[in-house]
Amino acid sequence: MTNPVRNAPAGFHEGELAVQRQAGVAQDAARLTGMLAPAQLRGGVSRFLAERSFAAITARDADGGLWISPLTGPPGFLQIASPTALDVRTLPAEGDPLLYLAVHQPVALIVVEFATRRRLRVNGTLSAADRDGLRIDVEQAYGNCPQYIQSRHLHAAPVTAPGVEPVRRGSILTPDDADLIGRSDTFLIGTTHLTRGNDASHRGGPPGFVRVEDGRLWWPDYWGNNMFNTLGNLNVDPTAALLFCDFATGRTLHLSGRAALEWTRTGIPGDDDRTGRRVHFLPQHLVAGRLLPLQADTVAAAPDNPPLTDRPSAQ
Template identity: 55%
Template sequence: MFHEGELATQERAGVRLEAARLAGMLGPGGLSRGAGGWLAERTLAVLAGRDRAGRLWTSALTGPPGFLDGAGQRLRVDAAFAPGDPLHDLPAGQRVGLIAIDFATRRRMRVNGTLSVDEAGRDGLTVEVAEAFGNCPQYIWPRRLTGTTAAAAAPVFAPLPALTPADAAMVAAADTFFLGTAHPARGADASHRGGPRGFLRVDGGDLWWPDYPGNNMFNSLGNLATDPSAALFVPDFGTGRTLHLSGTATVEWTEAGTGAADEVTGRRVRFHPTAVVTGEYPALVAVAG
């Protein structure tokens, strides 16, 4: 069932009827055998959650096929966030959002639920699944991950006071990022955003992007209507460098077709970062195709 922010955003966009046809995707449910099998083949997942200070972040988890092990109401993640990652040692008991993606086949699946720390300690995570659903392949650029997931190539991270010129250039060249948003009761959600290089813009101290046409459910924009907390995870697949941003975001409504050439919906999202962490993540190196 859609929450109040999603319904309000659908209403303003004039797509309530179209969205209602998809409402069944969001009903309570676990992982089917097919979903569990697909997840078991993945090597990358991105999770959105809050750190111990309550700040929302989005970051990556990687591993060999099988590191995601899901069935029914349980998804085991045989990986943990490395020291320095903004989600390292994230508190259990919170509602998190996870998205698994296969760039090569342009498929993705979102899993939302409650996080518990596995009995083995910090070697992995377990999500008690509340809902799991797929998304269409729109805006996913085909690529193949070639980086190593070996412990010897563990990611390293560094906090920064603000975006540097190199960070801004990385943002301007990105064709993919992951967005974390949250609802006060339902918790965090992770989603994928893709477009031509340059679709994610730097504007002074802010970032913004046009909201492209999608499935009309408005999970992310609906969350922002209830809670402005937002987090961006921007990977550079050529080098393995990553940019993690936490802050707030608002949806700006304009008249469709009056802005840039790619602003066809009359919606853009403006993000104001308040915390920045950069990373070197060898497992995220990829090649096109």
């Protein structure tokens, strides 16, 4: 595994700029460059982190595989150690592919408050890890818009005892895996860049917005903030990781593989938000289990979810 060069120049990298230009939003995106400035964990960012109970981390396992995994705890498990350091007072669950994390590697967090549709990205370097948790030296921290976040009130749920429901590892999606993906209205995606490190992001839409065909996945890209952090990374490195969570049961599906951006004709079936973009994903490794100790009893769909356009009911 090659570690990215840290302290790269601020601003958008070549992959992000290329996607912005092809999408015709380069000028709009340029106005957001200041969001990528070095982070200071103060004020509203500090308060937001202190109150959260859910995050997801993008990192590499001992074999160099990229994964994105849930991190959960009571409010306060994300603790500001300094204006540029964040302590995470928990670890991934037993059986999670990122349970044992090597330090001095780039990592990224996406911290989500589903109930109020708020999210924050945190990018940096893992500087310490022990049985009590992680420390991240933070380089970037910025919020994203509430678009496509389904509203849920998460609460603590019993954790399945080790061995009662074994964690399954493999490389091929089962019918149960495909069913979970097909029912999902949310997933988290991790990507990477050689010099800028890792990224963690949220994707949401109506159930069925992620399609499963012949063991592969694809989903339409939606209109967003025009930064294209995820697609920009994929433009230069296809390595990607997905996390699907069944918030009713705590079941999780981790996928690690390769993704590619496809530009299509605008408005074809499946181009649900009429962007002319979709992402294809080939799973290469998977981990499935019941690794999320949080549940939600109800869900309210995001008001901006576009309808599916490749189903009979949408005709």
